[in-house]
Amino acid sequence: MDILAGLNPAQKEAVQQVEGPLLILAGPGSGKTRVITQRIAYLIKTTGVNPRRIMAVTFTNKAAREMKERLQKLLGQVAENISAGTFHAICARILRQDGKPLGIDPNFVIYDEDDQQSLVKQCLQDLDLDPRQYNPQKIRNAISFAKSQHLTPSGLGGQSSSHWDDIICRVYERYQEQLGQSKAVDFDDLLMKAVQLFEKHQDVLERYQSRYLHLMVDEFQDTNITQYKLIRLLGGRHRNVCVVGDPDQSIYSWRFADIRNILSFEKDYADAKVLMLEQNYRSTKNILEAASCVISINKKRKHNNLWTANTEGAPVFMIKTYNEQEEAQFVVSEILKLTGSDGIKPGGCAVMYRTNAQSRAVEEAFMRYGLKYKLIGGMKFYQRREIKDVIAYLRVLHNPFDNISLSRIIKIPGRGIGAKTLSDLTNWGRDNHLSLFAALQAVSGGGGPGFGARISAALSGLYRMLNDLIVESQQLSIVKLIDALLDKSGYRDCIRGEDDGEERWENIQELRTVAVDYDELPPGEGLSPFLEQISLVADTDEIESREDTTTLITLHQAKGLEFPVVFMVGMEEGLLPHRRSMEAGGDELEEERRLCYVGVTRAEQQVYLMHTARRSIFGASSESTPSRFLDDIPEHLVERKGLSGADEHSIGRTEQREKRWSDDDEGNNIADLLARKAQALQPPKELIVLNPGDRVRHTKFGDGQVIGIKPSGNDKEVIIAFEGSGVKKLLLSMAPLEKI
DNA sequence: GCAAACATGATTTTT
């Protein structure tokens, strides 16, 4: 049976165990994804389950996409009938189809965190609460928390004990009202309302329960209570629920993921079979052992016994540098070195860090040496102001009741309508039980709270424009609609007139490109799926991994990925573990440890654990202490390296600098600073990245081709066959070479 | 209503 071929006994068992509840505890690199897909294939091919009766739930679009692709390969066409998707996408589909009994309009829009925040602010204003006293972000978080626990405002009210709880409860209540009026749901509602639907409407629940014979949940350690309830409801009839996770990789408790769900699962399904995937196929023995030592310190932990048949491999490298610039420089020179000798490509390397701010120093070093890098995360495409603006226009055209989106676009581009007018209009609308759009309409018809002629004209103009666009939205393709809206609203001229207008305009064009996919749909029918895609599938950053491009990524985002070489920078107290977690203590510290574990277990062949003597945080430089996690890795696994390969050398340099730093008077200090700055800012320009086969030009020897590269200390020796001058060995940093 | 000065606070962010 080819489906089982190449699986180890534990994996086979996991695939073949198709009856009843199943909990798979899958360590890092244990072939988890493979097991999930093979299991689905097994269900269909061997057990004969109809693909339509299988649901597979993931957390990320990327995971869902990859799963679908793999299934497509294994099963062909029929794979499309499997309900595979993220929790949110699956719930959105359920609510659009069956949300009516809960009073949910099928055209609902989905509010993201920004929208949530705006709505909270609006609610605070409505309730006459001071946003300085009641931090909108904290309130948003509290509401989100309540929803993750499946608590309604009244449910929360029952538990409230303090003044703060009381406030939350009141805002939450108002917030839900406003969502309803806007025909909107937020991300958390997608899950919560789906559960409510099933709890309140037995008939709907039964329909879904009988349809889905098999349920699979990936990254189960990241589920919150509401998600757990959803799974339990959906699987309530057939009880063929298979959940896969790794408690040691639970790093999203701050998003209300609740590790206790794993315990609940075993309790709720007393007959659940528990399987452990303990063989690691990813990392060397040394890396795996180092990781295991770090994680084993955690108290609240299920014991496991990870092992690997892989080679011992290189030691775990621990590197101390003076500061983050030097740290970054080490990463760069090490990548150049590895690239020359060990058959490693820059694309096989990743630099991981705890906080996004740490990427800066690394980026600067990469740029200085002309190494390519890909920064994961950062400013997300759909978070950009100009993109959100255009989307807000589209949302209003699709659903004019969407007050948050309308409040957004009413101000941009500037049309003489300011904060005062907006709040007057909003309040008037509220008092008259009208949506903002309806209030706008009223003004345009001569009603409203009595604005001056100038403002009335501006508002009427806006209303007419939106109305025209709504008509057009039924006739035009999305692309044409976007063009029309940019034109009529004056947004195009407004954005292109700005400082970085051209870049923003490019982004809008990019959005337009996404819309092209929906152009084949009949006019008026593309908008809804387009908006849904944008709300739920917010990852445009394709996974294209290139051989020449190193990945820069946070530890959180690195979960699920793997690289031959991993550099973990900033392994210092205050960063990893993060200061906040240190202050909170207990569970949060254990989570930091898991984060460290996730990082180390991303590495296949080599891992570099790096820390500095001094680091600048928020501009000010201060001394740093090596992370406590480093102490938990036994010495026999470790090799310490300095910047130039020799430990003494590096320490010598550091001491020298410390000395200069500390006993200097002002003048010297500034001179030192300037010198360091100059050193940092003026890179050896000639240090280009060369690969065998590249053509180069030398000022003396003329043109030639690179035939070999090997490391030479901190530098690289390149062997070049020159046309005319013959074969030469040159030091990369010294030779006057340019790539041609 | 809008631009510029000023204050503030800053992990992580699957959807």
Next chain:
DNA sequence: TCATGTTTGC
């Protein structure tokens, strides 16, 4: 340090 939000003055 730097991005974001709020106050201030025109």
